[in-house]
Amino acid sequence: xxxxxxxxxxxxxxxxxxxxxxxxxxxxxxxxxxxxxxxxxxxxxxxxxxxxxxxxxxxxxxxxxxxxxxxxxxxxxxxxxxxxxxxxxxxxxxxxxxxxxxxxxxxxxxxxxxxxxxxxxxxxxxxxxxxxxxxxxxxxxxxxxxxxxx
Amino acid sequence: xxxxxxxxxxxxxxxxxxxxxxxxxxxxxxxxxxxxxxxxxxxxxxxxxxxxxxxxxxxxxxxxxxxxxxxxxxxxxxxxxxxxxxxxxxxxxxxxxxxxxxxxxxxxxxxxxxxxxxxxxxxxxxxxxxxxxxxxxxxxxxxxxxxxxx
Amino acid sequence: xxxxxxxxxxxxxxxxxxxxxxxxxxxxxxxxxxxxxxxxxxxxxxxxxxxxxxxxxxxxxxxxxxxxxxxxxxxxxxxxxxxxxxxxxxxxxxxxxxxxxxxxxxxxxxxxxxxxxxxxxxxxxxxxxxxxxxxxxxxxxxxxxxxxxx
Amino acid sequence: xxxxxxxxxxxxxxxxxxxxxxxxxxxxxxxxxxxxxxxxxxxxxxxxxxxxxxxxxxxxxxxxxxxxxxxxxxxxxxxxxxxxxxxxxxxxxxxxxxxxxxxxxxxxxxxxxxxxxxxxxxxxxxxxxxxxxxxxxxxxxxxxxxxxxx
Numbered sequence: 001x002x003x004x005x006x007x008x009x010x011x012x013x014x015x016x017x018x019x020x021x022x023x024x025x026x027x028x029x030x031x032x033x034x035x036x037x038x039x040x041x042x043x044x045x046x047x048x049x050x051x052x053x054x055x056x057x058x059x060x061x062x063x064x065x066x067x068x069x070x071x072x073x074x075x076x077x078x079x080x081x082x083x084x085x086x087x088x089x090x091x092x093x094x095x096x097x098x099x100x101x102x103x104x105x106x107x108x109x110x111x112x113x114x115x116x117x118x119x120x121x122x123x124x125x126x127x128x129x130x131x132x133x134x135x136x137x138x139x140x141x142x143x144x145x146x147x148x149x150x
Numbered sequence: 151x152x153x154x155x156x157x158x159x160x161x162x163x164x165x166x167x168x169x170x171x172x173x174x175x176x177x178x179x180x181x182x183x184x185x186x187x188x189x190x191x192x193x194x195x196x197x198x199x200x201x202x203x204x205x206x207x208x209x210x211x212x213x214x215x216x217x218x219x220x221x222x223x224x225x226x227x228x229x230x231x232x233x234x235x236x237x238x239x240x241x242x243x244x245x246x247x248x249x250x251x252x253x254x255x256x257x258x259x260x261x262x263x264x265x266x267x268x269x270x271x272x273x274x275x276x277x278x279x280x281x282x283x284x285x286x287x288x289x290x291x292x293x294x295x296x297x298x299x300x
Numbered sequence: 301x302x303x304x305x306x307x308x309x310x311x312x313x314x315x316x317x318x319x320x321x322x323x324x325x326x327x328x329x330x331x332x333x334x335x336x337x338x339x340x341x342x343x344x345x346x347x348x349x350x351x352x353x354x355x356x357x358x359x360x361x362x363x364x365x366x367x368x369x370x371x372x373x374x375x376x377x378x379x380x381x382x383x384x385x386x387x388x389x390x391x392x393x394x395x396x397x398x399x400x401x402x403x404x405x406x407x408x409x410x411x412x413x414x415x416x417x418x419x420x421x422x423x424x425x426x427x428x429x430x431x432x433x434x435x436x437x438x439x440x441x442x443x444x445x446x447x448x449x450x
Numbered sequence: 451x452x453x454x455x456x457x458x459x460x461x462x463x464x465x466x467x468x469x470x471x472x473x474x475x476x477x478x479x480x481x482x483x484x485x486x487x488x489x490x491x492x493x494x495x496x497x498x499x500x501x502x503x504x505x506x507x508x509x510x511x512x513x514x515x516x517x518x519x520x521x522x523x524x525x526x527x528x529x530x531x532x533x534x535x536x537x538x539x540x541x542x543x544x545x546x547x548x549x550x551x552x553x554x555x556x557x558x559x560x561x562x563x564x565x566x567x568x569x570x571x572x573x574x575x576x577x578x579x580x581x582x583x584x585x586x587x588x589x590x591x592x593x594x595x596x597x598x599x600x
Contacts (some may be wrong), residue, residue, distance in 0.1 A: 026341040028480035037190035042324040176491040178330035191476040337464040340487035
């Protein structure tokens with residue numbers, strides 16, 4: 001599934017979850033805008049909060065012996081983000097199979113779409129060995145944390 | 151073109167350029183391996199060095215009024231990288247059109263393929279306005295900096 | 301003054317300003333706790349917000365031709381911070397002279413003092429040339445943004 | 451000892467170890483120079499390499515049950531570093547007691563002193579509990595890895 005990345009919708013209303021991010025000056029670069037690598041931890045932060053909002057805090061999941069390893073990321077940068085722009089990362093579960101899950105994201109800065117992204121994750125145990133996607137996690141792709149239909 | 155991302159070859163010999171990277175402890179995370187966001191600056195560093203190796207240093211290009219804005223990144227993580235692993239980023243120009251260029255990368259850690267990646271870039275002026283890809287840059291996709299045929 | 305760094309008070313009540321920070325997983329390291337370098341942008345974020353709370357947003361100050369260059373930082377790490385810990389950065393203006401200002405910080409994680417810090421800043425123009433500390437900025441070291449007496 | 455931080459010498463010749471660093475574009479900020487937080491991982495990288503040069507690789511030390519926790523950092527920024535500047539971090543052991551060690555650093559960029567720094571470290575076991583500084587580590591403050599007399 002990792003190869004057939006979904007196209008993240010460009011309408012915030014399609015996403016069930018919205019997470020505000022504060023741009024840090026340290027995240028800007030000498031082109032005067034936020035460096036492209038800085039978005040990646042924003043996506044991660046939104047993902048952690050989305051799972052927590054569904055009752056699965058990072059600590060609980062991790063202490064239960066499960067980690068979500070990132071197996072693929074794809075980000076399309078559509079507009080520069082500036083220091084001071086209010087940023088909201090919209091996120092939703094896009095798909096789940098036996099082996100991976102996918103989330104989609106829309107980064108909105110100062111009211112404009114700045115980037116869209118997809119991340120794909122495999123489940124691993126504390127030693128990094130692959131695990132099947134547990135039922136509760138797969139179910140999130142079909143519930144209130146899922147991307148909304150167009 | 152950004153939509154039709156190429157599949158980066160998995161053989162280092164297909165890449166014309168190899169750039170060694172030293173993993174920083176600060177780049178690891180609490181899973182004990184390098185955090186996925188840390189690879190992005192490695193790709194950038196390899197890209198800058200590849201262009202410099204072709205006679206186009208960042209300073210010269212930038213002072214000539216051209217910046218390469220990142221419009222898309224795609225990274226597939228295939229194997230964890232650990233602190234202490236010697237890392238080499240293999241890189242090559244994958245494609246060029248009037249409006250964008252693409253580069254492919256293979257991250258090899260401790261002798262094993264750890265990740266593959268593609269980045270897509272648009273040319274912009276110092277104010278961030280789009281420019282056509284200049285001839286010298288497009289030509290790099292067909293010369294010694296290009297990915298080698300299988 | 302940069303040589304005579306003040307000792308940041310260890311009581312949150314001595315600080316006029318409190319800024320919550322969300323720990324990012326990307327900020328942890330392979331020792332399982334937040335990497336020491338990650339605190340530095342937290343201090344910066346608190347500093348920017350403290351100035352904004354006093355009516356001097358970064359954009360306004362910057363557009364007025366003034367930047368605050370960091371000339372010294374000192375951080376004492378007292379206790380590890382873990383992913384998931386709620387973090388609050390307490391901050392206050394500690395001193396001001398003609399040439400520099402100093403701020404003090406107390407990083408509190410999960411209710412415990414995790415670090416204390418001092419940063420010293422010089423005023424510079426957009427070309428990085430030194431400027432005198434303007435009156436409005438020096439005055440902040442004696443008003444509601446100043447550290448409170450013991 | 452953490453309170454009586456030494457003054458790092460400003461002459462590179464006083465340092466026994468020199469470690470080249472490549473500035474990453476991601477390390478610059480919107481002021482057009484390297485962000486002050488980016489120096490901290492450079493110091494760490496030089497520290498790791500200094501210990502490795504003395505026969506104590508990170509892996510060996512860590513696998514032996516010892517980690518060096520950072521308990522204090524102090525950095526004085528003397529000159530901006532720009533992308534493209536060749537950077538060398540000079541480093542040396544400055545002091546050792548039963549409970550902590552200190553290292554001094556001089557960051558030289560494009561041939562000019564850009565920053566000086568001191569870091570203080572405590573020894574901890576894998577659970578983060580304090581350990582006495584082992585003899586081999588204390589001895590480094592008096593041998594070829596020590597700062598040289600003026």
